[in-house]
Amino acid sequence: MSSEQRELESRIKALHKAQGEKAPAPAIISLLDGLKKDVRPTEEMLRTTKAGLVVGKLRGHANKDIGKAANDVVSKWRKIVEEEKKAKGLHAPGGRLRDSTSPGSKAASPAPKPILTGGSKKAYEGNPDTRKFTTDNIDVKRTDSQIRNNCIGVLYNGLAYRSTEPEDTVLIKAMAVEAAAFKAYKGETQAYKEKVRSLFQNLKVKNNSDLGRNVMSGAITPEKFVVMTSKQLQSAEQRKLDAELEEDNMKRAQVPMVEKSISDSLECSACKKKMVSYSQAQTRSADEPMTTFCECMNCGKRWKFS
Ligand SMILES: [Zn+2]
Numbered sequence: 638m639s640s641e642q643r644e645l646e647s648r649i650k651a652l653h654k655a656q657g658e659k660a661p662a663p664a665i666i667s668l669l670d671g672l673k674k675d676v677r678p679t680e681e682m683l684r685t686t687k688a689g690l691v692v693g694k695l696r697g698h699a700n701k702d703i704g705k706a707a708n709d710v711v712s713k714w715r716k717i718v719e720e721e722k723k724a725k726g727l728h729a730p731g732g733r734l735r736d737s738t739s740p741g742s743k744a745a746s747p748a749p750k751p752i753l754t755g756g757s758k759k760a761y762e763g764n765p766d767t768r769k770f771t772t773d774n775i776d777v778k779r780t781d782s783q784i785r786n787n788c789i790g791v792l793y794n795g796l797a798y799r800s801t802e803p804e805d806t807v808l809i810k811a812m813a814v815e816a817a818a819f820k821a822y823k824g825e826t827q828a829y830k831e832k833v834r835s836l837f838q839n840l841k842v843k844n845n846s847d848l849g850r851n852v853m854s855g856a857i858t859p860e861k862f863v864v865m866t867s868k869q870l871q872s873a874e875q876r877k878l879d880a881e882l883e884e885d886n887m888k889r890a891q892v893p894m895v896e897k898s899i900s901d902s903l904e905c906s907a908c909k910k911k912m913v914s915y916s917q918a919q920t921r922s923a924d925e926p927m928t929t930f931c932e933c934m935n936c937g938k939r940w941k942f943s
Pocket residue numbers: 905906907908909910933934935936937938
């Protein structure tokens with residue numbers, strides 16, 4: 638047991654005793670002030686000494702000054718514990734999790750370093766709409782290649798957007814996707830870079846939040862994700878819209894506005910006969926000129942003009 642912990646324990650004992658003896662408020666407040674000023678407990682120490690519990694209860698004390706002093710202690714301890722967690726967390730070496738996906742090729746770059754995490758699995762509490770690896774304080778230098786690290790960062794930003802998954806979960810997924818792209822596109826090729834860019838852009842599309850969710854949940858594996866076509870990457874909504882538009886265009890292009898008729902003013906340039914049948918159709922958008930499709934009934938020559 639550390640001296641720090643013994644110190645905390647004896648102070649908590651004194652506080653407990655003072656309460657039991659109904660000590661005057663200033664005595665209890667002074668004990669609380671001492672706890673605030675002189676002790677720097679770890680989360681572990683707070684648990685084993687039950688200090689958090691004892692002081693926490695005092696926050697509801699009938700005497701407002703005692704309540705406030707206890708509250709001050711609790712908020713300071715909370716801060717200390719958070720700092721402790723952060724220090725032990727994503728940035729300290731010696732984490733437990735390892736990257737499960739290796740780049741899988743004999744490329745020059747060695748396998749990514751292990752994920753450095755203390756294993757905090759708390760859901761993200763910031764604003765998911767502005768999440769980036771920079772705001773999340775994540776080190777994306779996981780390979781010896783600057784290009785690959787940049788790609789991990791870009792994928793992190795895409796996957797973290799609108800997500801409340803913990804930082805290391807997003808990082809692991811970003812690394813797995815990067816490794817899958819690295820393998821599928823045979824190293825740091827143009828195709829690899831373009832794919833990562835395109836995945837990012839699709840993840841950031843406003844009405845396409847399903848995509849990121851499916852990748853994070855594993856419904857879409859990293860291996861599948863990196864070979865999806867741009868059509869597959871689109872949101873269901875966008876796909877439906879595109880299909881409608883396409884169908885619309887087809888209809889417009891196909892519906893002749895004037896039934897086939899023989900013109901006596903159109904002359905076939907091949908046989909010079911005035912036996913040309915024609916039809917007209919609106920193509921593309923309505924403000925473009927109509928196209929006239931012609932067929933010579935004598936020699937079979939076909940042409941069009943607009
Ligand atoms: Zn003709």
